[in-house]
Amino acid sequence: MHRRPFLLFLAVLPCTALAAPPAEPPSRQPLLTELGTAPSAARIEADVRTLVGFGTRHTLSETGSDTRGIGAARRWIHAEFERISAACGGCLEVVDVGDTVSGETRVPRPVEVVNVVAIQRGSSDPDRVVLMSGDIDSRVSDVMNAIDDAPGANDDASGVAGTLEAARLLSKHRFAGTIVYAALSGEEQGLFGGRILADHAKAGGWRVEAVLNNDMIGNSAGITGIVDNTTARVFSEGTRVVETEAEARARRFTGGEVDSPSRNLARYIDRMADAYVPNLDVMMVYRLDRFGRGGHHRPFNEAGFPAVRVMETNEHYDRQHQDLRTEHGVVYGDTVAGMDFPYAAKLTALNAVSLAGMAAAPPPPADVAIEGAVTADTTLRWTRAPAAQAPDLAGYRVHWRLTTEPQWTHSVFVGDVTGHTLENVIIDNYFFGVSAVARDGSESPVVFPGAAGSFGGY
Structure with missing residues (x-):
């Protein structure tokens, strides 16, 4: 019987499956x-x-x-x-x-x-x-x-x-x-x-x-x-x-x-x-x-x-x-x-x-932008706060909700990055936003993409 080598099986796994998610700050202060x-x-x-x-x-x-x-x-x-x-x-x-x-x-x-x-x-x-x-x-x-x-x-x-x-x-x-x-x-x-x-x-x-x-x-x-x-x-x-x-x-x-x-x-x-x-x-x-x-x-x-x-x-x-x-x-x-x-x-x-x-909390993210028309995924991008203004920045959280929901219902902490793609989340069906999170868990208000939701720059 032919057996596929175990190492070959590992080699074909997606790289994302081996990557650990970013450590999430505390949920309460x-x-x-x-x-x-x-x-x-x-x-x-x-x-x-x-x-x-x-x-x-x-x-x-x-x-x-x-x-x-x-x-x-x-x-x-x-x-x-x-x-x-x-x-x-x-x-x-x-x-x-x-x-x-x-x-x-x-x-x-x-x-x-x-x-x-x-x-x-x-x-x-x-x-x-x-x-x-x-x-x-x-x-x-x-x-x-x-x-x-x-x-x-x-x-x-x-x-x-x-x-x-x-x-x-x-x-x-x-x-x-x-x-x-x-x-x-x-x-x-x-x-x-x-x-x-x-x-x-x-x-x-x-x-x-x-x-x-x-x-x-x-x-x-x-x-x-x-x-x-x-x-x-x-x-x-x-x-x-x-x-x-x-x-x-x-x-x-x-x-x-x-x-x-x-x-x-x-x-x-x-x-x-x-x-x-x-x-x-x-x-x-x-x-x-x-x-x-x-x-x-x-x-x-x-x-x-x-x-x-x-x-x-x-x-x-x-x-x-x-x-x-x-x-x-x-x-x-x-x-x-x-x-x-x-x-x-x-x-x-x-x-x-x-x-x-x-x-x-750190300042709300600036220049929040979104894309994802006619694709299965939604991508958000933003500008990171200057280090001097946000020395305790842990990273950012991406939020989404159905368009008829009054409050944000879904979120994921994505770490200290300036963009994130939500796979298989259709842009047409939800509203999206981004917040900034400190190491102790303190969090800014959510910022909706574009001028409509902007809290201003840094």
Whole structure:
């Protein structure tokens, strides 16, 4: 009997069958597990009560008093950021970023709009920025009423208090990228603070990877009677507002309507909730904001930055933009009585784990491209981050999902390479993307190929 030599059999095996797959980084990060339950409801409550105690924080309110008005509020926020910085050995750069606004419908006289900003510089990639914000200003029924009490406990002392608490927690740690904590002004009068800070970011050369705008994160009881402290909403735009005509034509044929960087930022936040924040689910809303309404993430979108709105799921409209009063047994007004502080702490945790995860990860891959028409395989290529910006880069992960799936469902870690081919995965049937992974497992948001999904360059 003729026997085929064993060595000959080995010789005809495909080389890929003998190659070991790249070692995959850890799937969980201990710091993120810790941050998922770290925010203090008591500290958030204390901060909300302090902000409410300024009477009104209307953009047009007085600025000279130390006890009332938006001037007193922003000076207190500045001092609080300074106290947080002192506790971490001066790790925060606290600055006021403002401008004078005039000639606007809701600004009848020139007024100084001032944002209070704390910057925690990254260790290896300081120009890459992830940002959390809340809004300082408040209002009552008449948007021009700068005199009467406007507590603004939930809208939006909750967002500012959450931002302060995130700064307390994250400033204890070092990250590759920069984290910015911002208390924005002028939201109710026309989103002016966001526009001012977005312009400041562009002028300063910030590579903004993500903006998490927190506008009302402290109410769990809706106007419908539903009480739910287990969900949060994340609103995100579908296509980039800065998209060119040529980019729109390309997107028409290759996809990307639901894969803007803001939309994939929302998916990232959703995954972080599932992994690290107990008893919290994210409802991704495929809309820039609530129907016919606006928020302070929008100016960042308009500047071309990935930005989303993080907020409660069930709003109570009797507690928004209302004069303090009781009519026919119904209590109106945005007071501390309507707050759920453990819920605000939970949404603050959602921000903290998302900021920490992105800041610790390498920058999102740039120049992601895809090919595979009329073939059995799909190939993705990208540009590797410079070593100085990504010293802890372990490699890249390729993702794909059915076109009707809201979340990425399949992925493979491909190592420190600049391209990968998915064999027998038909390009026509799926959407694809690439993320960057650090040695400790920290991972960037997924980047959809082409201009439609680009987070920018290095």
